[in-house]
Amino acid sequence: MEAARLMTVTGVGGVGKSRLAVRAAARSAPPDGVWRVELAPVRDPQFVEYAVVEALGLTDHTTRLPREILLDRLAGRRVLLVLDGFEHLVGACAELVSELLRRLPGLRVLAVGRRPLGLTGERLFPLAPLAEDEAVELFADRARQHGLETGDCPVVRELCVRLEGIPLALELAAGRLRALSPAQLLERLDDRFRLLTGGGRDALPRHQTLRTAIGWSHELCTPAERLLWARLSVFAQTFDLEAAEYVCSGDGLAAEDVLDVLAELLAQSVISREETPTGPRYRMLDTVRAYGADWLEATGDAVRLRRRHRDWYLGLATWCELDWFSPRQREVAARIEIELPNLRTALEFCLTEPDEAHLGQYLAGSLWFCWAGCGRLSEGRRWLERSVELESEYEQSRLKALWVLGYVAILQGDTVPALAALRECRVQAERVADLTAVAYAEHRTGCLALVTDDMARAETLLRSALDRYQEIGELNSNVLMGQVELAMTRAFQGDLADAVRLCEDVRRVCEDHGERWARSYALYVLAYAAWRDGDPAGARELLADCLDNAHAFHDLLGSVLSLELLALVTAAQGDPAEAAVLQGAAGRMWPSVGLQLFGSAYYNAPHELCEATARQALGDARYEECVREGARLDRDAAVARALGGGGVRPLEALPAPRGPVSHALGDAGKSRPAASPTRKGGETAG
Structure with a gap:
């Protein structure tokens, strides 16, 4: 490899390596961008590649390994990757960097750590202290x-x-x-x-x-400041005041005193404050955190504090799962996104500490909306698989993790493991009379039948699951998605009127509760029906709303389905060239969508019809040219074009250099009481 393609900034902690790297990267940004990966919070070497995928914003719903995703998505691109704080993961980082540089000619790497990576061709830049x-x-x-x-x-x-x-x-x-x-x-x-x-x-x-x-x-520092410093070391990356008050209070530090003590640590640059989309948060430099962690270990209080940290984030996940079915759905998505480092720390604690496995299973299962609704299928599946492999005396928590695992595997297009997880969940749930787990296992098995074109079986299972949900009083986004999926079976079997009735009902319930994720799929079915009824303008309006929401939630499946149908509507409105461009943009997304929907005669029908229409109008050469134009659009640009250039947030840029530095846990496994769904014409109506 060329020497200039890998440079490592080395030096003692606190000497300013990260700040220098950020500024140097910003000044020498290649055409396709600079991406910074913060590796200090990563403890397991197996998660290094996941951290890189996440930092690059590469949403992928397939079963491909993170390294395959990186090699595929970075091929032919000129990118600078900044790996910051790798020294505790040097083996995994060196192996990954070596292969990436060997197979991606346009990649350059700027590594930042206290020691070299030790690779051939590595150019070192030892950073000396200030004159x-x-x-x-x-x-x-x-x-x-x-x-x-x-x-x-x-x-x-x-x-x-x-x-x-x-x-x-x-x-x-x-x-x-x-x-x-x-x-x-x-x-x-x-x-x-x-x-x-x-x-x-x-x-x-x-x-x-x-x-x-x-x-x-x-x-x-005063004794209280030292105590808080040590206790704050249990947080990964950033934290907010409420979390600090819950986790760090008690045994010598009252909750009402945490704010004042925190302010003193802030004034002394032990911690720093930053504004985020979810409000103000605090950060402790890794070197300062490590010092505090040593003191916490020395006090013998580390396990208790890590358990309190876990309890807070278990409670946060519980309430976020409930709030997902509310007007705060987008806020929940943003909150979970920023809290992921702490949630991962909590999961790791549960899955490695004796007698804590059931809480890890519950936490991994409760985050289904993050894995499935916010585009994190690959990471979610890893946590879920780890959790269900562990022995647990709390069957309910493991059953929840099993049906969520089956759901995630379906969305990745991995049908055999999905069916195995759902069958195990169904059998065990019936054995222990867990009616909720039975309903979810049946629902997701119906979903599997739907995406494999077995419409009769899908309809039977989904109707049964919806009946079970009504009997137990379950009402949430999953229930509404079950009704949308039932509507899809009806639409694909030719009963558009029934499909519209079911989805209009879902839309009303969603609007009553402020739900947007399940609503977007209901809009997709309504748009499909509108197109079939000869109303392309109405279909376009519904699809624009659907696409905007799906993209905001990083929902690749919802985004690509909307784009495909929007392409067909565009062709129907007399613009075959733009329809082909949208098909090209959708084609670029499909490899990252795990569901093998292009093998489905039902889901593939809009694409086939649009392609035939556009080819006939444009001719093969012009059609292929337009498809290639669309394929050059990244996801944000494609959605912006489909929506007429508005409403799309830009990708996050390299962050600027930073300076130094009363919660009640809900009962695990319990869901919020809900009014029983009403019945209309023999179907669950929300």
């Missing part, structure tokens, strides 16, 4: 952020020299200027050096200095 003048300038700048002027005096220069120009150490020191003068800082730093310089004799002086600087800052 004395630069250190003084940084210290003065951080002091001004706290409303203070330090000037350039011998005391400040001596302080910067003692801290050896390490940016993190300087920023922590500047955070103390609200309470101490530079002279007092220097005096106390001398004491801390004598007391805290540690490590083996072979440790690098700068490693000792950094730990000393953090330890010195730690020693200057």
Whole structure:
């Protein structure tokens, strides 16, 4: 490989490697973009590739491994990949980077860590601490952020020299200027050096200095600040105030005091605050977090705090599952997205700690709306498979994980494992008389029959499942999706009137509850019926709404189905060239959709008819040219074009460099009480 294609920035923690890499990447961005992967929160080497796929925003619903997805989606593209904080995963990262660079000529990698990757052709850029003048300038700048002027005096220069120009150490020191003068800082730093310089004799002086600087800052904290610092180390990446108040309070720190103590840590640059779409959140630098984690382990309180962390996020997932069926559905999607690092930490704790497997099964199952509704099938399946492999005395939690596993496998087009999971769920649920699990297993088996074109069996199973849902009073997005799926069986068997009745009922219930995800699929069926009834304008309006919602939820299946039908409607309205462009855009999406719907005579019919119509109008050469034009559009651009250029959010760019640094858990397995669905004409009406 070429030396220039892999560069690794190395240096001690806190020296500014990440900040340098972000700025360098922004200045040398290749045509197809720069993507940053934060690897510090990843603990399992097997999840390195998932982290890269996620950072690149590569939604894929197939059973392909993450590396296959990366190789496929990056082929022919010129991309810069920034791998930040890889040192604890060096083996997995080195192996992945080696293959990616070998097979993707347009890829460049900027790695950031405390050690090299050790690959042939790797160019190293050891990052030294700041020179004395630069250190003084940084210290003065951080002091001004706290409303203070330090000037350039011998005391400040001596302080910067003692801290050896390490940016993190300087920023922590500047955070103390609200309470101490530079002279007092220097005096106390001398004491801390004598007391805290540690490590083996072979440790690098700068490693000792950094730990000393953090330890010195730690020693200057009040007991409450030290306690909160240690307890906050259980969070992965960012956290909000409510989570900190629940997880970190008790045993010496009252919940009502957490905010004040947190504010002090913020003022001292131990943590930083950032604004997000879900509100303000806090972040602790990895080096600072690691120091706090060491202290937490030393207190013997680490397992209890990790369990409290798990409890909070188990409760969050429970309430988000309930709120998914509400006007807050999009907010739930955004909240789950930003909390994924903490949810993964909670899942890992459950699946590795003795006697916690049932909670891991419940948590993995409760996140079905994230896996299926927000485009995370591959990751969800991994957690679900891990969870159901574990022994558990709580059958209800495992049954939930089983039917969700079957559902996810169906959406990936992996029918054999899906059927196996659903059969096991059905048999075990009947054995223990879990009526809810029986209904879900039957529903998803009907869904499997639907996508494999067995319409008679699909209709029988879906009707039975809907009857069971009504008997137990179950009403949520899954129930409504079952009714939409039943409507599809009716539409595909020629009974459009019944399909419309069922989906209009779903639409009314969704609008009453503010539900948008299941509603989008109901709109798809209504659009199909409108097109069949000779109303392409009405079909287009319904499909625009459907596509906008599906894209917002990262729902590839909903997006591609809408695009295919929209292409047919476009052809019917007299624009075969644009119809072919939309088909090309849909064709680019299909490889990432696990469902093998192009093998379905029913789902494939709009595509076949549109292609025949467009080819006849354009001729083969022009049709293929338009298809190629559409295939060049990425998902955002394709949806924007289909919607007339509006309403599509741009992909997230490389983040700017950052500076340093009363919940009640619901009963597992219980669902929110709901009014019993009404009945119309023998069908469940929501």
